[in-house]
Amino acid sequence: MADIQTSERRAGQPSRRGSPSRSATRVDLTPMVDLGFLLITFFMLTTILSKPQVMPVVMPDKTPIDDPPAITHRQVLTLLLGANDKVYWYEGITDAQLDSTTYDADGLRRVLLEKKARIDREFGKVSRSAPGSPEQKKAISKFTVLIKATPEARYKNIVDVFDEMKICGVDHYVMIDISPQEEAFIRNPAGGLQFNEAEQVAAAYRK
């Protein structure tokens, strides 16, 4: 197959003196196979594995809704994404205490999981049909997270926070614009949050 016929004489013809021997030259194809598979590996990796991952995001619609869902402020955790990879958080609205943490596994994740466990104990879960399957009911936590980024935050922070929502299994979260009251709250945590509930709802639904 990979032999190269060097002799042009037909078999059976008597060999003459001085003519090249009839042994066929074998070409070793092993390096060529090596090269072939090397290139295959390269193309497979660059085509299949280089396909980028995406994170699907759904943003709230700008049209105001008439009947906003009823949630008490005790179920709400607000995250304020600040400068230098710091995240500030406070619970509820009245008597809000500002605290800060990091995006590490034992920072934000612990805050979220603790709060979620507390709310699930206190309020229980809602049973709602999972999307796509009308029969299957899924227990949905009432825990709600509002994500608000300050202008000093960077893009990575936003992706990190969305990731944490997924890791901690937060069912309700929304990303909305930060209010001037909250920016003042970060600058002066002792001053408290000067906010009324109507403003919070208005901010959340961009009325």
Added chain:
Amino acid sequence: MPKNKPTRHIPTVDMTAMCDVAFLLLTFFMLTAKAKPQEPVSVDTPSSISETKLPEAGTLTILIDSEGKVYLDMAGQHTRLSLIKDMNEQYPMGLTEEEQLKFTIAGAFGVPRNQLKSWLDLEGSERASVKVPGVPTDSVNNELGPWIHNARLAQFRMKQEGKVPDEYVIVLKADQNTPYPAIQKVINTLIDINVNKFNLITSQEADPNKTNAL
């Protein structure tokens, strides 16, 4: 000494068949491989645990570099030609037929409308290296909205004509150090033209829930 000492043959395996297979596969992968689209800026995307792959459908990519400059790229030459014709009618840019054809293969662009003509007149290699200000996204001078809106309309028409299978998937690809206000402007623009669903391009990161389970 035994008389019939076995002669030492080196077993030779015929590699021809294996070579054939290797190169057949190689040819297949080379032909199915899609050339990586050239991007005007290199973007270091943040990592996330999301494992969703980018959909096969045509993508409309909004590229935001670390300084907050916005570039736009859309797939499909038919759509691009239809889009640039529409844009040239709605917002006269004085583009000639030739320049419009150039736009269909120009890839990602990051220039305001009034500079698009001179940008398209550049040679292909110059276009990649020249400094561009990015597509304006300010609320007073927002050109990103009309571009995306018209691109989606063009793609929808192409779908109805059967030239493309799907509508555009909106993809946001931003550098991890991009300041939030730049992202916010783009997201607000998208919401204003009723694009509430889009995808953020991220690189892979291990999911702690899954690594713990192992």
